[in-house]
Amino acid sequence: xxxxxxxxxxxxxxxxxxxxxxxxxxxxxxxxxxxxxxxxxxxxxxxxxxxxxxxxxxxxxxxxxxxxxxxxxxxxxxxxxxxxxxxxxxxxxxxxxxxxxxxxxxxxxxxxxxxxxxxxxxxxxxxxxxxxxxxxxxxxxxxxxxxxxxxxxxxxxxxxxxxxxxxxxxxxxxxxxxxxxxxxxxxxxxxxxxxxxxxxxxxxxxxxxxxxxxxxxxxxxxxxxxxxxxxxxxxxxxxxxxxxxxxxxxxxxxxxxxxxxxxxxxxxxxxxxxxxxxxxxxxxxxxxxxxxxxxxxxxxxxxxxxxxxxxxxxxxxxxxxxxxxxxxxxxxxxxxxxxxxxxxxxxxxxxxxxxxxxxxxxxxxxxxxxxxxxxxxxxxxxxxxxxxxxxxxx
Amino acid sequence: xxxxxxxxxxxxxxxxxxxxxxxxxxxxxxxxxxxxxxxxxxxxxxxxxxxxxxxxxxxxxxxxxxxxxxxxxxxxxxxxxxxxxxxxxxxxxxxxxxxxxxxxxxxxxxxxxxxxxxxxxxxxxxxxxxxxxxxxxxxxxxxxxxxxxxxxxxxxxxxxxxxxxxxxxxxxxxxxxxxxxxxxxxxxxxxxxxxxxxxxxxxxxxxxxxxxxxxxxxxxxxxxxxxxxxxxxxxxxxxxxxxxxxxxxxxxxxxxxxxxxxxxxxxxxxxxxxxxxxxxxxxxxxxxxxxxxxxxxxxxxxxxxxxxxxxxxxxx
Numbered sequence: 001x002x003x004x005x006x007x008x009x010x011x012x013x014x015x016x017x018x019x020x021x022x023x024x025x026x027x028x029x030x031x032x033x034x035x036x037x038x039x040x041x042x043x044x045x046x047x048x049x050x051x052x053x054x055x056x057x058x059x060x061x062x063x064x065x066x067x068x069x070x071x072x073x074x075x076x077x078x079x080x081x082x083x084x085x086x087x088x089x090x091x092x093x094x095x096x097x098x099x100x101x102x103x104x105x106x107x108x109x110x111x112x113x114x115x116x117x118x119x120x121x122x123x124x125x126x127x128x129x130x131x132x133x134x135x136x137x138x139x140x141x142x143x144x145x146x147x148x149x150x151x152x153x154x155x156x157x158x159x160x161x162x163x164x165x166x167x168x169x170x171x172x173x174x175x176x177x178x179x180x181x182x183x184x185x186x187x188x189x190x191x192x193x194x195x196x197x198x199x200x201x202x203x204x205x206x207x208x209x210x211x212x213x214x215x216x217x218x219x220x221x222x223x224x225x226x227x228x229x230x231x232x233x234x235x236x237x238x239x240x241x242x243x244x245x246x247x248x249x250x251x252x253x254x255x256x257x258x259x260x261x262x263x264x265x266x267x268x269x270x271x272x273x274x275x276x277x278x279x280x281x282x283x284x285x286x287x288x289x290x291x292x293x294x295x296x297x298x299x300x301x302x303x304x305x306x307x308x309x310x311x312x313x314x315x316x317x318x319x320x321x322x323x324x325x326x327x328x329x330x331x332x333x334x335x336x337x338x339x340x341x342x343x344x345x346x347x348x349x350x351x352x353x354x355x356x357x358x359x360x361x362x363x364x365x366x367x368x369x370x371x372x373x374x375x376x377x378x379x380x381x382x383x384x385x386x387x388x389x390x391x392x393x394x
Numbered sequence: 395x396x397x398x399x400x401x402x403x404x405x406x407x408x409x410x411x412x413x414x415x416x417x418x419x420x421x422x423x424x425x426x427x428x429x430x431x432x433x434x435x436x437x438x439x440x441x442x443x444x445x446x447x448x449x450x451x452x453x454x455x456x457x458x459x460x461x462x463x464x465x466x467x468x469x470x471x472x473x474x475x476x477x478x479x480x481x482x483x484x485x486x487x488x489x490x491x492x493x494x495x496x497x498x499x500x501x502x503x504x505x506x507x508x509x510x511x512x513x514x515x516x517x518x519x520x521x522x523x524x525x526x527x528x529x530x531x532x533x534x535x536x537x538x539x540x541x542x543x544x545x546x547x548x549x550x551x552x553x554x555x556x557x558x559x560x561x562x563x564x565x566x567x568x569x570x571x572x573x574x575x576x577x578x579x580x581x582x583x584x585x586x587x588x589x590x591x592x593x594x595x596x597x598x599x600x601x602x603x604x605x606x607x608x609x610x611x612x613x614x615x616x617x618x619x620x621x622x623x624x625x626x627x628x629x630x631x632x633x634x635x636x637x638x639x640x641x642x643x644x645x646x647x648x649x650x651x652x653x654x655x656x657x658x659x660x661x662x663x664x665x666x667x668x669x670x671x672x673x674x675x676x677x678x679x680x681x682x683x684x685x686x687x688x689x690x691x692x693x694x695x696x697x698x699x700x701x702x703x704x705x706x707x708x709x710x
Binding site for chain 2: 022023050054059060061064065068070071072090202208212
């Protein structure tokens with residue numbers, strides 16, 4: 001093991017190298033670029049014996065990975081924002097072909113207006129494409145999650161592509177100490193991919209094909225089965241990861257001081273660090289508050305949310321994204337998960353941090369205050385709605 | 395009588411779903427005869443998606459991958475990268491795409507594949523319209539052709555624009571090999587496929603592919619129409635190796651273009667003046683090709699070698 005002071009982007013690159021990826025393909029987009037620059041260095045220096053296919057678009061980047069995975073290779077790509085939107089068509093191909101690609105996504109706002117700040121709208125908009133989706137809070141979690149993503153995605157019961165998200169700039173361009181494990185330990189955790197249902201030279205099979213309604217439904221159901229296998233497989237993967245590396249990131253929903261909490265804030269990504277500090281402050285002041293960090297968005301961890309909802313009165317769900325004409329996407333998922341449970345807490349949807357706007361401790365405090373003492377609106381834009389403080393831009 | 399040189403081995407099965415007289419079906423059959431079994435084919439959305447027959451059957455005796463319509467160039471780059479990484483060094487990697495999926499929506503991915511020097515063969519079977527969706531015009535539809543989106547009614551008199559010069563676009567990328575082929579000349583077709591097979595780097599084949607329902611002619615006329623296309627200069631047969639052009643079916647006497655045009659209902663509305671205008675275009679194209687053959691004596695600038703191949707590294 002080596003401790004390096006590296007960015008979240010480099011954490012992606014080191015993890016892809018440790019995973020011994022065989023084919024990399026990517027197209028540059030801010031703030032993803034340093035991931036693939038580092039990988040290009042690894043390949044150029046002979047540290048990573050992979051094929052790096054430099055393509056003319058993100059659409060082609062993902063097609064290269066899909067086709068390479070269809071022949072049995074372990075593949076990696078990375079993108080952000082507009083690039084991910086351009087990939088949308090291929091996202092469906094990847095899951096439909098059961099291609100266990102791992103993709104690093106640096107969450108960035110979607111145009112227009114142009115904005116390169118942190119924002120989850122790009123990946124939230126891909127929630128129905130059959131990809132497993134992880135959101136990370138730290139650079140260490142990024143590296144560890146990429147390694148686990150390969151093990152999970154290539155699990156023969158799962159066989160699905162996985163996105164590993166990091167917030168633009170808060171992680172992508174911020175350095176912090178990261179334990180980079182040694183290759184032998186990673187090799188023990190992550191053996192070579194065992195391909196299934198891939199192209200075999202000399203065998204006249206067709207991968208992809210077309211079907212009428214007589215078989216199409218069965219194919220889609222198989223993808224759903226793969227998604228259903230994720231949560232049980234993840235538990236095994238995380239336990240084995242802990243055994244070998246000594247780190248555990250808390251399962252699909254990592255809770256913090258939720259015991260005896262009346263209200264809980266549910267966050268994703270880097271704002272969780274800020275919220276945890278505020279929880280400590282409020283707990284010191286005798287307020288019964290807790291935090292739940294959602295790490296896994298697809299499949300949505302329904303049972304974990306129900307377990308959390310059993311004991312709390314109110315959950316404020318913070319979405320760093322927007323779904324015009326409804327609640328935040330995560331808030332909608334949480335409501336859906338809890339409907340019909342024995343105890344259904346009140347669910348409030350907060351939209352915060354969109355377009356890279358900082359989610360500050362005072363902003364988090366205001367959210368907790370409304371949950372503890374106020375009558376929260378069903379949905380509110382944290383910085384803009386008067387209930388939650390002085391609007392910044394009137 | 396000359397001895398037949400076309401391999402007997404069939405890698406395309408009977409029971410495929412092509413229309414009677416389908417030239418793209420002939421093209422695939424001849425292509426695979428030339429390439430042999432060590433081949434993987436990537437096919438975008440096109441007639442061949444259907445011709446290969448639905449799950450769980452396939453008309454092809456080689457591994458086949460489906461890809462979206464605009465991504466064939468990228469798909470074969472991915473297949474080659476994986477083949478190199480996994481140690482499959484003797485595979486022919488082939489993209490087999492229609493004219494719409496190549497000249498229009500797939501042009502970017504094709505350009506990327508050529509520029510990257512992907513070691514693969516890209517085949518465009520050119521039936522001169524979006525046939526699988528029901529005969530809509532593509533950039534590769536010829537001047538004057540009726541299609542469902544270039545109707546013959548009111549102000550519309552068939553396609554108002556000339557056919558896109560895909561070979562010219564490909565040649566601007568300095569491929570290792572580029573050639574036009576026509577199933578009506580099967581020996582020339584297979585010889586060029588074998589030549590392409592034995593080379594490295596990006597290779598491109600432009601296949602003339604008559605379509606009975608789309609071009610509105612009787613299905614037994616496919617071969618005759620294909621021969622006329624070449625002998626009138628509408629679709630000359632040539633190859634370009636390292637930038638140097640050679641016409642593989644030279645002639646001193648092109649037949650009148652009208653003989654070709656009158657065989658197809660899609661040109662039935664053309665007047666004598668229209669035909670004369672097409673004739674001028676075809677003759678100019680032939681003269682330009684002759685000049686290209688005459689003058690392309692200097693090889694193109696050497697290009698970078700294909701991506702370095704490293705041995706696969708797999709954890710013990």
